Amino acid sequence: DIQMTQSPSSLSASVGDRVTITCRASQNIRSYLNWYQQKPGKAPKLLIYAASTLQRGVPSRFSGSGSGTDFTLTISSLQPEDFATYYCQQSYTTPLIFGGGTKVEIK
């Protein structure tokens, strides 16, 4: 199975900060990488697919980059509604694997 490692596992940031979350795959997954946001008690929400394509309706402050094994989710200016847990997911092959998550908390 492909392993997905996210870092950091948690971070504290302030409104307006630029936030970067990293996801590393244990093998080359080309651009088959997706990002989700999950708030407490809610289902995950797709933010970015194919490494860098913004899902319809997602604010442009979210962006994704990378290919191969190293990927990044960036929030350019953190907003109050962005405090949540973020997951990456590889869709290169089954089993479809999620990263362990990054919890973004208020500083």
Add this chain to the structure above:
Amino acid sequence: QVQLQESGPGLVKPSETLSLTCAVSGGSISSYYWSWIRQPPGKGLEWIGYIHYSGSTKYNPSLKSRVTISVDTSKNQFSLKLSSVTAADTAVYYCARGAAAGTEFDSWGQGTLVTVSS
């Protein structure tokens, strides 16, 4: 806008079979792949498997011996059966839609908590 809604018992006894259904509304179940994903309390996400509307399936090898996913196109719904459950199967179970085999999940149900306990 497609909507997904999970339903089924919230409490299952150890060694019994967990059964859930996901009703799809606002769109056809055809032409998509439909997955089950679970999340133990306070933990991360685990993909269980998917089914195509044609009936073809793919399961996570870690659960494959215990999982069956089926589809009922006439009712626009699909179902999950997980046999021989233990406390480790306690989780929120989500159904979700994928545009193709092994892709991103663009629509999710709200999730349903299933507790395994006697």
